[in-house]
Amino acid sequence: xxxxxxxxxxxxxxxxxxxxxxxxxxxxxxxxxxxxxxxxxxxxxxxxxxxxxxxxxxxxxxxxxxxxxxxxxxxxxxxxxxxxxxxxxxxxxxxxxxxxxxxxxxxxxxxxxxxxxxxxxxxxxxxxxxxxxxxxxxxxxxxxxxxxxxxxxxxxxxxxxxxxxxxxxxxxxxxxxxxxxxxxxxxxxxxxxxxxxxxxxxxxxxxxxxxxxxxxxxxxxxxxxxxxxxxxxxxxxxxxxxxxxxxxxxxxxxxxxxxxxxxxxxxxxxxxxxxxxxxxxxxxxxxx
Numbered sequence: 001x002x003x004x005x006x007x008x009x010x011x012x013x014x015x016x017x018x019x020x021x022x023x024x025x026x027x028x029x030x031x032x033x034x035x036x037x038x039x040x041x042x043x044x045x046x047x048x049x050x051x052x053x054x055x056x057x058x059x060x061x062x063x064x065x066x067x068x069x070x071x072x073x074x075x076x077x078x079x080x081x082x083x084x085x086x087x088x089x090x091x092x093x094x095x096x097x098x099x100x101x102x103x104x105x106x107x108x109x110x111x112x113x114x115x116x117x118x119x120x121x122x123x124x125x126x127x128x129x130x131x132x133x134x135x136x137x138x139x140x141x142x143x144x145x146x147x148x149x150x151x152x153x154x155x156x157x158x159x160x161x162x163x164x165x166x167x168x169x170x171x172x173x174x175x176x177x178x179x180x181x182x183x184x185x186x187x188x189x190x191x192x193x194x195x196x197x198x199x200x201x202x203x204x205x206x207x208x209x210x211x212x213x214x215x216x217x218x219x220x221x222x223x224x225x226x227x228x229x230x231x232x233x234x235x236x237x238x239x240x241x242x243x244x245x246x247x248x249x250x251x252x253x254x255x256x257x258x259x260x261x262x263x264x265x266x267x268x269x270x271x272x273x274x275x276x277x278x279x280x281x282x283x284x285x286x287x288x
Contacts, residue, residue, distance in 0.1 A: 004081075005116035006090040006107045007186055010143045012130060013096035015121040016153035016177065021093055025064050029183035032063035034080055034087035036073075069093065073106055081112050089116065089187055097139065100146045117234075117252040119186060120147035121177065124155035124162050131165060144169045148253020149185075149234055151177040172253055173232055175273040180205035185234060185273065188250075192238055192267050202271055207232075209282040211268045219244035226256050230285050232277025238268035 011017045021035055059065050065087065069076055073092070080090060090113070094100050100118045107113050120143045123130065130140045144150055150171045152158060158176060166174045183189055184202035193210040202208050219242040229236075229251070236251035239261065246263025250256075251270075270282050 003112055003114040004086055004088075004090055005114045005188060006092060007116040008092045008094055008100050008103050008107070008118045009121065010094045010098075010100035010118055010147065011096065011121035012123070012136070012140050012143060015096070015123045017093055017096075017121050019153070020119075020121055020151070020177065020182065021091065023182055024091060024186070025066065026062075027181055027183050028062075029181070029187065029189060031088040031183065031187060031189065032065075032085075033089050033091055034065045034067060035091040035093065036067050036069040036076055037093045073103060077106070077110060077113065081110070100143060104146075114250075115252065115255055115257075116188070117148040117186070117255070118146050119149050119151060120144055121151050121153050122166075122171075122174075124152040124158065124176075126154070127162055127165060141169050144171050148172060148255065150174045153177045173234055173273060173276050175276060178205060185271065188235065188237060190235070190237075190269050190271060192269050205274055206271050207274045207277050207279050207282070208269065208271045209279045209286075211238075211266065211286060213266045214241070214264075215266075216241050216243045217266065218242065222247070222258075225286070225288075226251070226258070228285075230272075230277055230281055232272040233270055233282060233285075234272040236268065236270035239263040239266060240268070241266045 009017050009020060021037065024033065025035060067076065069092070080087065092103060094103055100120070104115060104118055108115055122144060130136050144166065150166065150173065152162070152174055158174065163174065180203045184206055190202055190208065193212055217240060222240060222242055233251070234253055236249065238249055240247045240249050241263045246261045247258045248261040249258050249268070
């Protein structure tokens with residue numbers, strides 16, 4: 001059974017979560033998304049994409065669906081899973097005051113779903129004020145610490161002051177929210193290498209790396225390597241041949257899943273924001 005990946009969009013009030021979701025719904029990624037949102041009224045969908053709408057659901061011509069989250073996340077997820085045609089990916093918009101980790105725990109407890117990452121959108125223009133407010137600091141900090149990827153909105157450059165604050169909080173892979181397609185980074189859309197000629201690369205804003213090898217890797221060395229992967233590496237997937245058998249590998253931010261499988265060779269693809277990591281960085285890490 002193929003499990004449906006679920007990505008959680010987190011961030012404090014006004015950070016830009018809805019803007020990000022609008023982009024995901026309109027991008028040409030070819031995925032059938034189901035997006036669970038808190039407020040239909042804030043979703044600004046291009047009229048040319050609208051196909052059907054009612055009080056709880058908006059259907060788009062590109063195959064994506066936008067649904068109201070309601071008060072019961074588990075019930076909303078069960079409604080999606082009960083449908084005959086499952087989406088390729090589920091996106092959950094967390095409220096500005098909610099704990100994204102609690103939402104992630106609900107997801108991982110569902111056998112038909114898989115963890116697709118916590119993305120926290122952070123207001124770079126007002127971050128210092130938010131962290132300086134005694135009433136808001138803990139909430140904003142917790143959302144940043146929980147993230148597999150922190151996207152910085154409302155600024156064109158990352159100042160040293162903002163970077164120092166994010167690093168102090170342990171923010172993983174802080175990245176400016178630019179105009180590059182988001183699906184390449186947020187969703188599992190990059191194909192594994194085909195033949196010996198490599199594979200499709202993502203947008204130039206993202207560093208991509210492909211690897212094939214028939215030489216088995218020491219299984220203990222694989223575990224050590226994954227535990228010490230570079231911070232800028234956001235996604236990695238594929239199959240690894242070890243001296244203890246094959247493993248199907250999925251990495252999303254802080255999360256690593258390695259499951260036993262049949263594998264005749266190692267085939268991997270990885271990517272991360274080009275501002276945080278390069279193809280050479282990934283290559284050096286893997287062969288170190």
